[in-house]
Amino acid sequence: MKKCLAVLLAVLLVFGAVAIAGCAPKDQPDASKPKETKAGEVDGGEKKDPSKMKVVALLSGVITDNGWNQICYESVKNLADKYGIAAEYNENIAVSDMAEYIRTYAEEKYDMIIVHGSQFKASAEEMARKYPDSHFCLSYGFRVDESTADQVEDIPNLAYVGPVNMGVLIGAIMGILTDNNKVVFLGGQDIPAITDIVSGIKEGVSLTNKDAAVMTDYLGTLTDADLAKERALAFIDDGYDVISASANTAQLGCLHAAEERGVYALGFNGDQYGVAPNAVVLSVMRNYPAIYEDVFLSIAEGTWKSGMVVYTLKDNGTSVSDWHGWDKKLPKEKVDAINDVIQKLYKGELGDY
Amino acid sequence: MDLLQTIGGYLFTDIRMAAPVLLAGLGLLLMNWSGLLNIGAEGTMLIAALAAVAGSHYFGSVWMGLLLAMLAGAVFGLLFAVLTVTLRANQTVVGAAINILGLSLSTTLNRVLFGVETTVTKVDSFKVLEIPLLSKIPVIGQAFFAQMPIVYIAFLLVPVMHYFLFKTKPGLNLRSVGENPRVADTLGINVYRTQYLATIIGSMIIAAGGAFLSTGLLNFFTEDMVAGRGYIALAAVIFGKYKPAGIMIAAMIFMAGNVVSNVLQVAGVGIPYTFLTMIPYILTIVALTIFASRAVAPASLGKPYKRG
């Protein structure tokens, strides 16, 4: 009975939303952001055999960091598993060395060179101009608007690739989970890939919970899990009852803290249910495996796009993990609300995310 | 009452965070009193943190993890002793190389032992051991008597070490080696053996601090997780005037810097996080400038001793 009511309510809500959207005055300037800010150029339409393509991921850290670098490693591994190519990667590349790594692979005519991190922007741009035969993907990932558009160089064989609006999704879930109306999200460092998430949290929470107080800040470390745990404990003891973090291995300390205090946590960048099974309700992940598969196929099919190539929630840029039984443990209305908001965000019903 | 409770909570956190630094400091102290200056505590703690997880994983007990960590520490200590005592190499250079080795070797071995997994390998870890009655004391009860066993060990080591160094014959011998090895030698003390023992046992104590980082508060190893605590321990020894109790106070003051960072961030006062990160380090320098001139280092600290 309750279920039926909930479904009915949800349907009504959707209709209501559509109706309101439909009735909205049309003469307002269109606020929706352009997805590709620079004209995407199609690369000659030349087709390639996916199994003969050469792909490499160039990483700033190690593939066991449970975060940013590991997800990229999994992307090339996914390509290797599906298309029978070699899963090639290089770790721990210093900013001053990146150009040299790129040069090596570009000279061997690699089809797809993934340069994983915005700190390598200058190297990627320089090398993309020098080696027009390779396709370069700079893993980037932040919102596109007027101010960021001119940060992108117009180079036909360079794409700035990444998921956006992950923070909105995380925030929306956090807003539903909280009982105390206090949620906290901790970034590791103020770097674009993390900052974009942090900046979306408030917006996401406000979608589902107008009363919740939202705190976002930075830990100042990507490795010190002990410090991160102590910091998280301090927040939880101050009444915050939903916590999530984006700080590579340090964020695991935050999940641990939630487990110890019995509050909710959201995993990030990998399915982190296993780290703290009594706290991690869901994990939200950059869907780089799907994103880079998409880019990979676009190269193979000759539909490659350069410039800002962002994957919104609608474009499946972000993935959400399995419930791991939490859908039975949580109060039903929360589960339904979370499922509902995820669906709506993916469908673009709550705004252009 | 609420305020007192909050202060009790800060104290609790402070003591727990201070434990690894205290252990590392006590280990360094033993070496310093034998005349050896080892800046390699950071690397030793890292390799120990990994060994603790490996031991706990393979033998299923966190105490076996601690044992393996201390063994790894002993190996690093032996390496340091061979190079600096027998071969009289520059102690700072060897210590710096030990730090490089600890970081790179722990990263490499972590990969070899646990492979590339999305989920970290979780192992048995230390549990809180509440001491009956005492832990019910208001305000300080939880802080002092509801900690993990290794925290008690760290703090109990303070009087033990003090007694050993300043009240026993072997302790006196150790200190005389650090003060003046030539005189110690003529008195019939085996200088090299004393220095070897001090380095190996000291490194094992440092390693216990590393083990606490991975299997105390957490139950997994992550790369570079020691994050500067080995260096803070170095400063704690000087700040603590080469006395165990002093090191304890120093470790607690430095870690209070982290507690302050926590409090400031939770309060949302808007200080850029980069400045919060600096607090413990700036505190260390300030403490050094105040106390360094008054600290009396062992006279032969850092100088290699040559017999005959």
Next chain:
Amino acid sequence: MKALFTTKMKTQGKAGAKQVLVSFGATVFALALGMLLIYAIGFDPFSAVVAMVDGAFGSKNAFGETLVKMTPLIFTGMSYALASRCGLTNLGMEGQLYMGALAGTATGVYVSGLPAALHLPLTILAGFLGGALWGLIAGALKVRFGASEIITTVMLNTIAISFIDYMVNGPMIEPPGINCQTQPVQSTAQLPNLISGTRAHWGFVIAIVFVVLFWLFLWRSKRGYEVRVAGLNLSAARYSGIHTDKNILLVMFLAGGLAGLAGCNEILGIQIRMIPEISPGYGFDGIAVSLIGNNTPFGIVIGALLFGAFRAGGNRMQIRAKVPNAIVSVVQALVIFAVVASQMLLDKWNEHQMKKMNRQESEVA
């Protein structure tokens, strides 16, 4: 007293060449150990070494890369060596490097309207001063408060790196403030290319000029002599009327400046703009470089060549032989152990020979 020091120093100089040679042998030994380790964790050690040599010297481009890596290492090596000659342990090269890079970047970006002939030297001077002042803090803390420079320099590293994170993300961020990097330095402040087709830049030539200055200062100036005397025995130097405090301040200033130049040249020749993490550990490598070079000017260039080749070759080793490059750091640590051990063994052997000669002489007499 003075005569004693002079003879001590002369024998040091003669043994220098021999020590560099022994160090080289020890390095080869450490490399062999490293190969064993590479084999132990399941990689092909032979292809690893081939890739390494190829990546360091195999082509014009590879050699250019080695020069690129050598340049900062020469500076940080000199920085450590200079402090070491004065009996100080400067572990703060990394922080000084960053502060030098920051000061150089600021001058390169914000000072405008100057011709290259003025702008470039001014920027390099700023880079020197940035590192020098950061080094001077540690010197002043030692002289004024007796705080050990070993610890203060390490703490200052972390503080400097946090400070750079703040500056690059805050006041100096490139408008409109998305990427955490500064604007590029103006073309009038950039170092020209040295070998076309590679990344090698004129910073290398500047480094060599500073090696000569380093030699002139330590072995051809009165102040340099005092510094070296103080390094051999601080209290004895004090007795013979040398102002050791003044020398400590001077040496930490100069050593910091040298490390600052390492960072500044890297910006002006390679990066063009400031970003966090410009240095992959050039500061700490300086310890090993000066160690292999036995704190001598020529030795430092050799040491920098070795470790520069390590870095350039290590990259290629990861690309070709798939060896994770954390191994390169393990090998570097092994090199340091082997080199200090060999130098000490050489000392012991020399002593042994000396004793033998003395015995023979007394027998003849």
